[in-house]
Amino acid sequence: MSDSDAAIAALDLTPRPGSAPFSRQVLAQASMEARLMLRNGEQLLLAVVVPVLILVGGVTAGEHLDLKLDDPRPLVDIFTPGVIALAVMSTSFTSLAIATGFERRYGVIKRLGSSPLPKSGLLLGKILALLAVQLVQIILIGLVGQILGWSPKPGVLGAFLAVALGTAAFASLGLFVAGMLRAEATLAAANLIYLLLMAGGAVVLPVSAYGGFGHVARWLPSGALGEAMRGAFLDGSVSWRDLGVLAAWSVLGTALTAKTFKWE
Amino acid sequence: MKAGSAGPSPYTGAVPQPAVEVADLRMTYGAKTAVDGLSLSVEAGSITAVLGPNGAGKTTTLETCEGYRKPQSGTVRILGLDPVSQRRELLPRIGVMLQGQGAWSGVRAMEMLRHVSRLHAHPLPIEPLADRLGLHECGRTPYRRLSGGQQQRLGLAMAIVGRPEIVFVDEPTAGMDPAARRTTWELLRELRESGVTVVLTTHYLEEAEQLADQVHIIDHGRLIASGTPEELTRGSSATVRLVVDHELPAAAEAALRDSVALWSKEHEVGVRSISFGSRTLEDVFLELTGRGIGHE
Numbered sequence: 001m002s003d004s005d006a007a008i009a010a011l012d013l014t015p016r017p018g019s020a021p022f023s024r025q026v027l028a029q030a031s032m033e034a035r036l037m038l039r040n041g042e043q044l045l046l047a048v049v050v051p052v053l054i055l056v057g058g059v060t061a062g063e064h065l066d067l068k069l070d071d072p073r074p075l076v077d078i079f080t081p082g083v084i085a086l087a088v089m090s091t092s093f094t095s096l097a098i099a100t101g102f103e104r105r106y107g108v109i110k111r112l113g114s115s116p117l118p119k120s121g122l123l124l125g126k127i128l129a130l131l132a133v134q135l136v137q138i139i140l141i142g143l144v145g146q147i148l149g150w151s152p153k154p155g156v157l158g159a160f161l162a163v164a165l166g167t168a169a170f171a172s173l174g175l176f177v178a179g180m181l182r183a184e185a186t187l188a189a190a191n192l193i194y195l196l197l198m199a200g201g202a203v204v205l206p207v208s209a210y211g212g213f214g215h216v217a218r219w220l221p222s223g224a225l226g227e228a229m230r231g232a233f234l235d236g237s238v239s240w241r242d243l244g245v246l247a248a249w250s251v252l253g254t255a256l257t258a259k260t261f262k263w264e
Numbered sequence: 265m266k267a268g269s270a271g272p273s274p275y276t277g278a279v280p281q282p283a284v285e286v287a288d289l290r291m292t293y294g295a296k297t298a299v300d301g302l303s304l305s306v307e308a309g310s311i312t313a314v315l316g317p318n319g320a321g322k323t324t325t326l327e328t329c330e331g332y333r334k335p336q337s338g339t340v341r342i343l344g345l346d347p348v349s350q351r352r353e354l355l356p357r358i359g360v361m362l363q364g365q366g367a368w369s370g371v372r373a374m375e376m377l378r379h380v381s382r383l384h385a386h387p388l389p390i391e392p393l394a395d396r397l398g399l400h401e402c403g404r405t406p407y408r409r410l411s412g413g414q415q416q417r418l419g420l421a422m423a424i425v426g427r428p429e430i431v432f433v434d435e436p437t438a439g440m441d442p443a444a445r446r447t448t449w450e451l452l453r454e455l456r457e458s459g460v461t462v463v464l465t466t467h468y469l470e471e472a473e474q475l476a477d478q479v480h481i482i483d484h485g486r487l488i489a490s491g492t493p494e495e496l497t498r499g500s501s502a503t504v505r506l507v508v509d510h511e512l513p514a515a516a517e518a519a520l521r522d523s524v525a526l527w528s529k530e531h532e533v534g535v536r537s538i539s540f541g542s543r544t545l546e547d548v549f550l551e552l553t554g555r556g557i558g559h560e
Contacts, residue, residue, distance in 0.1 A: 011392045013458035016427040017357040018385030028382035032375075036368055102369060111366030114330055115383045116356045116426070 019116035029117060029125025034132045037095060046090045046194075047137055052144050054204060055083040059148050070208040073234065077152065080145035081233035082204035085226045087137040088163060089203060092130050092170035094194040100126075100178035101186030104262070130167055138163075158232030158239065165246035166225040172253025173221065179261030197222040206230060218242070221249040283308040283430055283461040284329060289338035291324050291485075298324040300485035301338070306478070311452060311462040313476035315469065315545065321485035322465035323363060326434050329463070330360050343429060356384065359428035361419045363435050373402035373410065373418045377425060384426035396451065397421050398444070412439030420448060430461040437471060449475055469545040473497075481549060488552050496548045512540065 019025070037043050061067075062075045071078055103109050112122060142150070177193075178186050197203060200213070201222030207214035217223035224245035231239035284306035291299040299321040306312045314322050327333050328340050331347035331354065340347055345354045367376045374394060381387035394400055397417040402410055410418070416439055423431050436452070437445040452462050452475060466472055472479050473493045481489040481496070489496060512520070517540060528535045537550050 011388065011396055011454075013388070013424065013427070013455050013460060015357075015429040015458070015460055016386040017429055018426075019356045020383050020385050025383050028379055032371075032379045035375075036370055040370055106367065106369055107362060107365040108368055110332070111360075111362060111422070113332070114355060114358070114360035114362075115380060117383050118352065 030128035033129035097174035155236030162228035169249035359423035
């Protein structure tokens with residue numbers, strides 16, 4: 001009792017309003033969101049377990065079955081950048097859409113709307129959280145790739161731009177879905193689109209593996225991200241064409257989100 | 265509305281009077297009129313209760329004050345500021361407790377409180393605040409599994425952690441047990457003592473009577489009475505009070521009721537209510553609206 005009395009005495013409720021500096025607010029938001037994402041079991045499954053299983057399964061099964069892609073290079077060198085692209089897609093699109101859908105549903109965005117955090121800060125915090133989670137994903141996938149014999153020749157600029165523009169494209173599309181649909185519908189749609197793009201969107205497998213459809217797939221954000229990532233890690237190149245496609249999707253996604261998104 | 269009082273002045277310890285001014289506010293949703301020409305003001309440094317049944321327009325009014333909704337007609341000024349066009353300037357100065365939810369489903373109570381505190385420049389120390397509201401008992405339990413009362417207490421903590429000048433609390437004690445309700449009342453009183461303006465909505469008459477300096481009773485989106493609880497319970501010519509010298513035994517009470525019924529028939533006076541004991545805001549509400557506050 002005496003402890004809590006002391007605590008009560010310490011509580012000075014006199015008004016002293018003020019916003020924290022913008023950068024501190026954004027960092028607080030980013031670390032909160034990243035922690036919540038990494039703590040959530042389903043999100044973690046999507047972010048880490050599925051990509052790692054696909055990498056290990058794809059490489060071992062491919063070698064076992066003597067899978068022939070057009071590319072003569074080792075399967076692990078082709079798959080690992082593709083799986084990194086998949087990880088970016090799963091976090092920036094699916095995880096973000098689902099998390100944002102439920103934030104709307106549970107009034108989190110409404111609550112933060114009456115805090116000093118401006119909407120730009122909320123958005124920036126989300127993007128930083130995505131990049132932080134993706135960094136963890138890339139490190140883990142890279143380590144697993146190394147174990148499987150991955151020998152990348154990374155081009156820093158190409159890889160950086162692929163992650164940045166891939167995040168921008170998929171995050172804007174993810175927010176569009178989350179802003180349009182109810183939380184449950186967002187959950188279903190974001191997972192379905194993820195599965196379809198994973199299977200048919202030339203993200204893990206190169207567009208050359210899809211025959212004629214490859215030409216179409218390269219215009220999809222998934223195909224463009226996969227190709228840009230493979231370009232960056234296979235021969236250190238910067239795939240300007242694919243990065244341009246991602247930039248175009250970012251513009252489209254941002255415009256759609258800006259037009260339709262409701263914070264509540 | 266003193267338009268001249270609106271200005272980007274930093275907090276100096278004095279707030280413009282009144283702290284909240286709502287003038288002829290009208291809000292409709294489709295065919296439904298939620299707020300119908302409501303005008304009211306809130307004196308700085310007071311506890312003001314907006315009292316009314318469910319659907320009276322309390323939450324809509326509060327959310328318009330908080331800047332969530334743009335007035336369809338009429339004006340709202342908070343600390344002299346327009347809550348929509350001067351929102352960024354106003355937000356750090358107000359604290360908001362929403363009705364239910366408002367936290368991530370997987371977040372822990374202390375984590376959420378710490379997060380909100382980090383958005384402010386001079387937040388309250390969160391440990392004593394959490395002690396005060398019993399939030400440590402929530403431990404590592406995710407928000408979705410907290411009890412309704414725990415979620416309410418966290419909501420109140422989030423509303424005041426930024427050391428606001430005004431707090432808007434929507435049904436603050438709904439779902440709380442009596443002990444938590446008393447703690448909440450004490451805290452709201454203490455906020456007033458510290459110079460914070462408190463605006464609360466409630467449909468608990470007892471809460472308004474116990475807590476408020478000023479009560480605004482609204483019904484169907486209109487203000488139907490304003491005053492201190494004492495003024496409101498003082499009565500009018502439509503109220504007859506009979507004070508007796510000792511507590512009535514049941515037989516005497518029944519006989520009195522019978523006599524009143526007879527009297528009412530003879531003189532063709534409708535009796536809306538007879539209460540034994542003190543007059544309450546419930547009586548006031550009944551008198552003004554012809555129905556109890558719990559009824560839609």
